[in-house]
Amino acid sequence: MLKIGIVGLPNSGKSTLFNALLQRQIAEVAEYPFTTIEPNVGVVQVPDERLTTISKAMGIEKTVPAAIEFIDIAGLAKGAHEGAGLGNQFLGHIREVDAVLHLVRSFHNPNVPHSEGSPDPEKDVNIVEEELSQAGIEKPAIYVINIDEKDLADTEIPIAGAVKISAKLESELSELSKDEQKAYLKELGIEKTGFERVIKLCYELLDLITFFTIAGGKQAQAWPVKKGTHALDAAGIVHTDMQKGFIKAEVILWNKLIEAKSWKAAAEKGWVHLEGRDYILTDGDVVEFKFNL
Numbered sequence: 001m002l003k004i005g006i007v008g009l010p011n012s013g014k015s016t017l018f019n020a021l022l023q024r025q026i027a028e029v030a031e032y033p034f035t036t037i038e039p040n041v042g043v044v045q046v047p048d049e050r051l052t053t054i055s056k057a058m059g060i061e062k063t064v065p066a067a068i069e070f071i072d073i074a075g076l077a078k079g080a081h082e083g084a085g086l087g088n089q090f091l092g093h094i095r096e097v098d099a100v101l102h103l104v105r106s107f108h109n110p111n112v113p114h115s116e117g118s119p120d121p122e123k124d125v126n127i128v129e130e131e132l133s134q135a136g137i138e139k140p141a142i143y144v145i146n147i148d149e150k151d152l153a154d155t156e157i158p159i160a161g162a163v164k165i166s167a168k169l170e171s172e173l174s175e176l177s178k179d180e181q182k183a184y185l186k187e188l189g190i191e192k193t194g195f196e197r198v199i200k201l202c203y204e205l206l207d208l209i210t211f212f213t214i215a216g217g218k219q220a221q222a223w224p225v226k227k228g229t230h231a232l233d234a235a236g237i238v239h240t241d242m243q244k245g246f247i248k249a250e251v252i253l254w255n256k257l258i259e260a261k262s263w264k265a266a267a268e269k270g271w272v273h274l275e276g277r278d279y280i281l282t283d284g285d286v287v288e289f290k291f292n293l
């Protein structure tokens, strides 16, 4: 499973965002630094309308979305690489993740102290990056700027390539129903939740695409894989037996399958193509692996 570690200076809103992502209160949110003393780990399902559409159209009862493990990593402060603050603990956790979600504080709240005096996104990013590089950690990172709710609809982004979110808004949204969320976002002039934008950015950063399996119509499941993954390796991700006994892959793009309404009808139309072990998966492929036990 994909592992994303949330890092940032103390009081940048990591726990607030983490809680919102998990839609429940796992990490303790409090108005003092080092709220997140133990690593907080939670699994979040990745929304994918293609998957739900497949299940609905084909009457598949069980739907298994892809999942991302988020780790709320505490303890990054100036000097963390030398063990300052919770430095050592921090470094241990950050080495385990596939990507870093670097949260940068830009919201204003006089009741929430800032470890370096006052928030300065560019300066804060540099402190965190310096600590990571001093500790010999190079890894892919997405930058997420935690801004005031009222500034969300503005176009200006203090750091190129970053996404803007309001951790506070995300936490409010997480308590609403899907319909209420949509209405609230519309009111604010925003299309997607920060959560959706963060996940999209993670997939882009890690160069991930998604293929689907339907297990003979019993269970629809989404599988994130690196772009360029071959059928044989994809089979191994689903089940080691499928890789060991791999014969072939039957493949159809998800929207063609929906159009045909059933696997059988799609096959009769000649839309299901047979592929060997070296076939490179396309985003949105629905794959049935044929294998010997």
Ligand code: GDP
Residues within 6 Å of the ligand: 008, 009, 010, 011, 012, 013, 014, 015, 016, 017, 028, 029, 030, 031, 032, 033, 034, 035, 036, 107, 108, 109, 112, 146, 147, 148, 149, 166, 167, 168, 169
């Ligand atoms: P962490 O130390 O990075 O985990 O930060 P927390 O998530 O514990 O947040 C520290 C404090 O900042 C809490 O009191 C939060 O309520 C507050 N906070 C976090 N995000 C926001 C935000 O987007 N807007 C405002 N106004 N306050 C926030």
